[in-house]
Amino acid sequence: MSKTIKRIGSRRNEHRVLKGVIYVQASFNNTIVTATDVRGQVLSWSSAGACGFKGTRRGTPFAAQTAAENVIRALMDRGMERVEVMISGPGRGRDTALRTIRRSGILLSFVRDVTPMPHNGCRPPKKRRV
Template identity: 70%
Template sequence: MAKLIPKSPRFVPRPRFGSRRNKRIGSRKTGLRIRKIVIHVQASFNNTIVTVTDIRGRVISCSSAGTCGFKGPRKGTPFAAQTAAINAIRTVANPNMQQAEVLIKGPGPGRDAALRAICQSGILLSFIRDVTPMPHNGCRPPKRRRV
């Protein structure tokens, strides 16, 4: 015959408040009603990264030439930058969209192509700003090369 073990108070399962299981599980990105977005375009010579955020800086969607399937030197092309911009904007383009700000950083060839793709998407642009960091007589150059 099985022995009955009395339950002690410390082994009683307690409801777990504040755990991850009690929260609503689902996609946060489905119910977004954002009226103003900021589109960050980072164009280097090897890749172009497009990030869409709200005005507080929280990332809504992002894409790059590498995630769009381009490999090697083709990541730095203007067509790859255009594809990355279209993929990043596709998730947030909705009729409630009022305006967007575009911040472009870097010297790469994908700058203009990404901006052209953003303009063709139908989003109203409030301003376009170049935020490429420029050194104000910054670091000391390396010493002269002796051959």
């Protein structure tokens, strides 16, 4: 008369997600890649710092490629087939991250640059007199 023990803990691979959104935020110092489903719930994320890069190496294209590969590996395990890509920021890793996503075999619906651009917003600081 042994009772069956219910498993408590991670339910990561429980449901398959076929469509999602990948956000690439590329700053000068780091690149953060986040994957969500269409409702916006985060499925996986990675950054150059989380991949083990420290200091100035976090802003390199290779670090962005490694972060994107980690996210794509998690998405492939969930059965992701089609993604939309939103790229934000001026960093050096934005093109490399997009190239890595494109090579992965996941179909791209569209790629959109969502970098915030001011329409002559804040007044710039005064000029330096040296």
